[in-house]
Amino acid sequence: MLQLHPNASAHYEKQIVIPDYQCDIHGEMKLSGVLKQIQRISNQHFEEMGFSYRDLWEAQIVILLARMALRCHRSPRNEERVKMKTNPQMSKGAQLLRRIEFWSQEGELLVEAQSSWLMVNPITRKILRPSAFPFEIPTDSSNYDSSLDEMKTKRPKDLAAAAQGVKVVQYSDLDCNRHLNNTVYADMVCDLLPYEEMEEKRWREFAIYYRKEAVIGDTISLELFRQGEGRYFIQGQKGETSCFEASILLGEPKEIV
The missing domain is CATH 3.10.129.10 (Hotdog Thioesterase)
Structure with a gap:
């Protein structure tokens, strides 16, 4: 109880x-x-x-x-x-x-x-x-931040994918709930980004909607769309069903003062 x-x-x-x-x-x-x-x-x-x-x-x-x-x-x-x-x-x-x-x-x-x-x-x-x-x-709720809550993860219209990928859910991806753990999606997103940009920049903003859980053996089709300087949208699909949507902003590194 x-x-x-x-x-x-x-x-x-x-x-x-x-x-x-x-x-x-x-x-x-x-x-x-x-x-x-x-x-x-x-x-x-x-x-x-x-x-x-x-x-x-x-x-x-x-x-x-x-x-x-x-x-x-x-x-x-x-x-x-x-x-x-x-x-x-x-x-x-x-x-x-x-x-x-x-x-x-x-x-x-x-x-x-x-x-x-x-x-x-x-x-x-x-x-x-x-x-x-x-x-x-x-x-x-005194520290509620509406600007974070309003971060958009909307697929851009009339824009071709800059990169594509595939993720097959494996045993090591699963957690206690027997589905793809939420933290793995972040690695999927970062792996799809241009390595050269990841070398020079750091993530500054990230937003993700988990639409449909993925389980062992599921195949997630990934598409990356560039929306502007350092800003990307990522779509994950299980067949015709949206699995997740994410957006990420990359920016210049910041040194410890």
């Missing part, structure tokens, strides 16, 4: 050290590494509130990422000590909103993210309303 810890708080924070295996050729945190840390702190916050992944599963609830929008002011670097902060915000329809931030030890905001999550019955795969929880989760 799900129970809320009597001292449950809307806010949770922790210190992390950026591991080298989550860093790229520049010694900076990969986009997928950022998403992995976001997934981890979100789960840990629920655990601090009093319920784990197993507790939720036994209540026939899993919480799946529906959308994510991030802004990178400076990429966390290999072995850098970083403070992460998170808090659930208000709900929008069936979606639960959550804010996540990465801060340097000097008080510099490095990365900020706005995420939307859905509660799903793991057996029927039906979406549940927030009222499915037997209690009200503590929230704080």
